[in-house]
Structures are given as C-alpha cells and as structure tokens.
Amino acid sequence: MFKMIVATDLIIQYPDGKIILIKRKNDPYQGYWALPGGMVEENETVEEAAVREAREETGVRVELKRLVGVYSDPDRDPRGRVMSVTYLARPVSGEPKAADDAAELILTEDFFAMKLAFDHEQMLKDAFGH
Numbered sequence: 001m002f003k004m005i006v007a008t009d010l011i012i013q014y015p016d017g018k019i020i021l022i023k024r025k026n027d028p029y030q031g032y033w034a035l036p037g038g039m040v041e042e043n044e045t046v047e048e049a050a051v052r053e054a055r056e057e058t059g060v061r062v063e064l065k066r067l068v069g070v071y072s073d074p075d076r077d078p079r080g081r082v083m084s085v086t087y088l089a090r091p092v093s094g095e096p097k098a099a100d101d102a103a104e105l106i107l108t109e110d111f112f113a114m115k116l117a118f119d120h121e122q123m124l125k126d127a128f129g130h
Helices: 046-058 120-128
Strands: 005-012 019-024 037-039 061-071 082-093 102-108
Touching: 005 019, 005 046, 005 061, 005 120, 019 046, 037 046, 037 082, 046 061, 046 082, 046 102, 061 120, 082 120
Parallel strands: 005 082
Antiparallel strands: 005 037, 019 102, 061 082
16 A cells, blocks of 8 residues: 655745754764755644654754645655645744754754755755755
C-alpha cells in the first residue's frame, strides 16, 4: 500500500531580510542547515503544524504569509515518501533559539551560501525568485 507522510517547512523572514536556519541535530542530514519544519500530526491542519513546528524548533511564534509551494519529489527525503507544504512566514513574538530537533540556530541573509538539507535550497529559490 502506498503511503505518503505530510510535512511542513517554513521560511521565517525578518523585516531586515534575514531568515532562520537551524542545524539539524538528527539524521537524515545531521549537521546540515535546514528550514524549520516537521511532520503534520494526525489531528491538525498543515497550517497548524507549521505554526507549531516554528514554535517548537525556534521559540518563535509566526504568522503565515503565503504558500511557497508543495514539494513531493519521491526522492526528496531518504526516510521515504515525505511531501512538504512550505510557507513564507513572519515572526510575531519570541526570541529565536535552537530547540527540539535543532542543534543550532542562525539568522542569516546569506542562506544560498549554506550547505542545506533536503530540497530547502529550491524552496528558498521559489520563495525569493532565484
């Protein structure tokens, strides 16, 4: 039987153009930089999951601004079929700090120079028209 997991990723952008990246604590892509995100739980919407994951991984409460895209390449995640629904968001409150699955957290505007996990570089290109 075919099974696909739904995840969400967030591009949390500050007014100065910097975004939050987290360094992954666990495999896959342990030690790589990534957008905050995670799996959608059984009784929540993708939007609710996005807001929850932002808070859990970064300590920041966000407002979702717009859908960036849906990423469903069968090979995008080595754990299996994981589709990501990705949002551009803005921070509303909270101080950014690494938590949950994040080993470190940075605010950067030089994100295309980073070694990124999964297909997060493509998400950023789609969000910012590169």
